[in-house]
Amino acid sequence: MSEVLTGGCLTGGCLCGGVRYRYAGPLGGPLGAVTVCHCGQCRRAQGLAAAVAPARAAGFELTQGADLVREYESSPGKIRAFCGVCGSPLYSRRVADPAGLRLRLGSLDAAPEDLKVQAHIHVADLPAWAALDDDAPRYAGVEPGRRSA
Numbered sequence: 164m165s166e167v168l169t170g171g172c173l174t175g176g177c178l179c180g181g182v183r184y185r186y187a188g189p190l191g192g193p194l195g196a197v198t199v200c201h202c203g204q205c206r207r208a209q210g211l212a213a214a215v216a217p218a219r220a221a222g223f224e225l226t227q228g229a230d231l232v233r234e235y236e237s238s239p240g241k242i243r244a245f246c247g248v249c250g251s252p253l254y255s256r257r258v259a260d261p262a263g264l265r266l267r268l269g270s271l272d273a274a275p276e277d278l279k280v281q282a283h284i285h286v287a288d289l290p291a292w293a294a295l296d297d298d299a300p301r302y303a304g305v306e307p308g309r310r311s312a
């Protein structure tokens with residue numbers, strides 16, 4: 164597993180734009196696999212799966228809206244951080260590992276080009292409607308005939 168270097172600063176934030184951050188450091192690589200998590204907690208927190216990359220807490224800095232960030236302890240010692248206005252997931256962290264963060268990749272403005280999902284985890288928790296190998300058609304935009312957003 165090669166280290167994914169960001170080659171400078173990545174930026175990201177939440178949907179409403181209230182929370183902004185920057186990150187400099189590895190994503191995944193020596194810190195662990197870049198994963199898509201299908202556990203029941205991620206499904207409830209984020210609608211379906213969570214794309215997550217381990218990151219270094221020391222490289223992460225909130226540049227705007229730190230007062231908007233809310234934290235929820237979803238399991239003992241595991242904290243999920245999100246925007247208190249729009250609900251966007253930002254990262255999770257473990258109290259026992261203050262040096263690490265697990266960044267929610269969907270919050271990045273632009274991910275490094277070499278960043279790839281390396282594993283799907285907790286697939287045993289996938290409900291039947293969310294099968295990974297479904298043969299539902301794919302559309303570049305929304306499905307034909309949609310009437311609302």
Ligand SMILES: [Zn+2]
Pocket residue numbers: 177178179180181182246247248249250251
């Ligand atoms: Zn927000």
